[in-house]
Amino acid sequence: MTHPTLKITYFDMTGRAELTRLALHIGDIPFEDDRLTREAFAALKPTLPFKQVPVLTVDGEVLAQSHAMARYAGRLAGLYPTDALEAFRVDEILAASDDTLAKLMPSFREQDAAKRLVLREELSAGPLPEHFACIEARLAAHKGPYFLGDALTIADLELYGSRQMLSSGWLDGIPTDILDAYPRWNAIADAVAAHPKVAAWEAAHKA
Numbered sequence: 001m002t003h004p005t006l007k008i009t010y011f012d013m014t015g016r017a018e019l020t021r022l023a024l025h026i027g028d029i030p031f032e033d034d035r036l037t038r039e040a041f042a043a044l045k046p047t048l049p050f051k052q053v054p055v056l057t058v059d060g061e062v063l064a065q066s067h068a069m070a071r072y073a074g075r076l077a078g079l080y081p082t083d084a085l086e087a088f089r090v091d092e093i094l095a096a097s098d099d100t101l102a103k104l105m106p107s108f109r110e111q112d113a114a115k116r117l118v119l120r121e122e123l124s125a126g127p128l129p130e131h132f133a134c135i136e137a138r139l140a141a142h143k144g145p146y147f148l149g150d151a152l153t154i155a156d157l158e159l160y161g162s163r164q165m166l167s168s169g170w171l172d173g174i175p176t177d178i179l180d181a182y183p184r185w186n187a188i189a190d191a192v193a194a195h196p197k198v199a200a201w202e203a204a205h206k207a
C-alpha cells in the first residue's frame, strides 16, 4: 500500500507528538521523525501555520494541531473508528485529555520551582482527581482489552501516554500514584503497554 510522504516535526520529547508517532509506528507507516533543538525551532517558528509544533508535513504540505494530526494518522493506520458514534467516543477521550493539559498549563509556564510545586499540589488535591474520575466514568463502556473492545484506537494510545506523563515523576508535585484509583484507565494503559509494537517503540526510544 502506498502512503503519503510524512514528516513529524516536534521537539526531542514525547509531548504533543507522541500520539501521532506511535499511531504511524503501529500502522507500519513510514515517517521522518524530525526532532528540533530549541534553536532550530526558533528559526522555523515564523513559517509554521500556528507558530507552534508539532506539525505534520504530508507530501510537502505542512499541517498542524496535534489531535488533528493524530486523527489523520489514526485513519491511515486503522486506529480510528469508521463508525461515527465510535469516533465520537474516541474524540471525547482526546478532548478530555486536552482538558488535563489545560489544567496543568499554568504550572508548565511557572518558572519559579516552589510556586510550580504549589500549583501542582493544589491540582492534585482536587481538580485533577475530579477530572480523572470523569474520564474513568466515561470508560465504563470499556469492553476490553481496549476502550472499544478488540480494536486498538488512538484513544487507548492517548490514555497510555497520559498515564506515562502523569505517573513518571516528571511532573514534580503530581504524586506518581495519582492514577492508581482508576482501574479501567490502568487496564487500558496496561493493554497498550503490552502491545508488541508499543513495547518495541518504547525499547527503541526510552533506553
Ligand SMILES: N[C@@H](CCC(=O)N[C@@H](CS)C(=O)NCC(=O)O)C(=O)O
Pocket (backbone or CB within 6 Å): 015, 016, 045, 051, 052, 053, 054, 064, 065, 066, 067
Ligand atoms: N493546539 C496545539 C498546541 C501546540 C503547542 O502548544 N505547542 C507548543 C509545544 S507543546 C509550542 O510550540 N510551544 C512553543 C511556542 O509556542 O513558541 C496542538 O495541539 O498542537
